[in-house]
Amino acid sequence: MSIRRVLFAVGMAGCLTVSGVSLSAADPTIEQTARYILDVVRAFRAAYVLHVVEHTRGSGLEPKEEWQKDPHFLPLPAQFVKSATEQVDSVEIGLISLTPINPENRPKTQAETDALIQLEKDRARGFISFSDGSYFKGVSADLAMVRSCIECHNHHPKTARSNFKQWDVMGGLVVRIKRGAELETQPFPPDPTKRPPGPMDWPVPQQQPVAPPWVR
Ligand code: HEC
Numbered sequence: 001m002s003i004r005r006v007l008f009a010v011g012m013a014g015c016l017t018v019s020g021v022s023l024s025a026a027d028p029t030i031e032q033t034a035r036y037i038l039d040v041v042r043a044f045r046a047a048y049v050l051h052v053v054e055h056t057r058g059s060g061l062e063p064k065e066e067w068q069k070d071p072h073f074l075p076l077p078a079q080f081v082k083s084a085t086e087q088v089d090s091v092e093i094g095l096i097s098l099t100p101i102n103p104e105n106r107p108k109t110q111a112e113t114d115a116l117i118q119l120e121k122d123r124a125r126g127f128i129s130f131s132d133g134s135y136f137k138g139v140s141a142d143l144a145m146v147r148s149c150i151e152c153h154n155h156h157p158k159t160a161r162s163n164f165k166q167w168d169v170m171g172g173l174v175v176r177i178k179r180g181a182e183l184e185t186q187p188f189p190p191d192p193t194k195r196p197p198g199p200m201d202w203p204v205p206q207q208q209p210v211a212p213p214w215v216r
Contacts, residue, residue, distance in 0.1 A: 030177065031129045034138030037175045038127065041081065041093055042140060045173075048080050054146055063148075077149075078105075081173070090183050095142065097171030099161035101153065105171070112174060115139040120169045134179055139172040 028036065053063050053074060064073035075083065078095050085093035096107045098116050107113040111132040118128055119141040129138040144150045150164040164170060 030136045031138070034129050034136065034175050034177060035127060035140075037091060037093070038138055038140040038173050041085065041173055041175075044084065045077060045081050046145065049077050049146060053077065053148070057148075063152075076152075078102075089186070090181075091178075092176040094174050094176075095171060096139075096174050097142075099159075100171070101156050101158050101160070107174075108176075109133070112137065112139065115174075116169075116172050119172055123167075123169060132176075136177045136179060137174060138177075139174045141169045142171045142173055144168045144170050 056062075056074070061072055061074055063076045064070070065076060065079070067073035067075045067079065081093075081095055094105070096105050096112060096116065098107070098113065098120075100106055107116055109132055111130055115128045115130065115137075116139065119125060119139065123141065125141075127138060127140045129136070131137075144153075144164055144166050147166055149170060150166055150168070153159055153164050153170065154162040
């Protein structure tokens with residue numbers, strides 16, 4: 001083998017290794033995964049608060065705990081998050097607080113309590129992740145982003161804290177990722193019922209192969 005060929009082969013192997021390394025380096029860490037999940041949940045929650053709850057304010061629609069009773073009631077932001085995240089089986093997502101209206105929303109472990117305390121002490125931090133038994137967890141601060149958060153929480157008959165101010169950390173969104181858990185495949189819904197053939201069902205006309213420009 002000529003020297004040039006050897007150099008070429010070594011160069012190619014180097015490229016593959018480098019691209020192999022960069023590929024595995026691009027795999028998100030479990031911490032990044034927790035952050036991505038919470039970012040998405042937070043974004044949907046914020047969009048619901050700003051574009052549905054705030055947008056419809058004064059129109060006769062209002063967020064109410066017993067929203068199922070009347071079509072003019074909207075789910076509370078916390079209920080919206082809960083009902084969406086209950087549909088997720090691969091990880092557990094929740095809304096927790098040190099002073100919850102609903103005692104079910106207390107942190108589940110000491111590590112979760114400590115994370116909430118840290119997030120309250122250091123607002124700029126925004127996100128904390130940690131190992132907790134057989135779980136890896138991420139907690140991101142849940143801020144009182146609009147006045148209605150604090151108005152409702154401060155005056156709720158079951159409130160455990162009535163001095164919330166706008167932009168306070170009111171609690172946290174938590175994601176609990178079980179280590180080594182097999183991801184379950186969702187059952188696939190049944191096929192739709194048969195329908196008459198539509199434009200998509202007609203046979204596609206065969207295209208004549210087009211020769212590339214360099215073939216004469
Ligand atoms: C109209 C009342 C109302 C509004 C508005 C409201 N909440 Fe709540 N929030 C509740 C109630 C009631 C619960 C308990 C729901 C449950 O889990 O049963 C709750 C739950 C929570 C929790 C979980 C801990 C707890 O208190 O049980 C957090 C954190 C929270 N809300 C933050 C917010 C934020 C941030 C906003 C504004 C974006 C907001 N809430 C708007 C009434 C309200």
